[in-house]
Amino acid sequence: MKYGFIPLDRLLEVMEINSDGKYIFDSKGRDDLEHFLIARYHMYSAVYNHPVIGIMNGIMAYTIAKMIDDNIITREEIEDCEKLVNFTDDALLFKLKNVSSRAEYKHLYEALYLRKKYKKIILERQRVSLRGS
Incomplete structure (x- = not known):
């Protein structure tokens, strides 16, 4: 499998929903599923949780x-x-x-708006009190 390529059509082929409504995967799709989950983990740690x-x-x-x-x-x-x-x-x-x-x-x-990034949060000690709450 090519690095970074996730064959979603293949994952859908090996996926079923059991009688309890849970997703189950055929063992022949195990590598594809692991690749997908590891890719998501790395995406979250590198991008979303940056x-x-x-x-x-x-x-x-x-x-x-x-x-x-x-x-x-x-x-x-x-x-x-x-x-x-x-x-x-x-x-x-x-x-x-x-x-x-x-x-x-x-x-x-x-x-x-102008995307000037702070190196560190400088607002952490400032508080805003919402009126009426």
């Missing part, structure tokens, strides 16, 4: 909390299910861009 991703997620969470606290994001936008589906990364970045001239949002805008 320290920079953790930093950016922390900055994003802080920014959202601050924008809610400053009423830039309304509670209705996140509490109303029909409005929440429109609360995308693009919508958030658009709101952030609109307030980027404000000193307290400038560095957040640069980090998230």
Whole structure:
């Protein structure tokens, strides 16, 4: 098998769902399944759990909390299910861009929108208290 290539059609051929609703795999597909699981593990450890991703997620969470606290994001936008589906990364970045001239949002805008990465989280001791919660 070529490195990095995961034959999904082959995995589907050797996969069944038993009477309990659990996935079972024929033993002849064992190598393919192991390759798939190891590839997923490496993808998570190298990409999704990368320290920079953790930093950016922390900055994003802080920014959202601050924008809610400053009423830039309304509670209705996140509490109303029909409005929440429109609360995308693009919508958030658009709101952030609109307030980027404000000193307290400038560095957040640069980090998230312009992708200027911090070497270390500098927001860890700052807290945002959500009004009304």
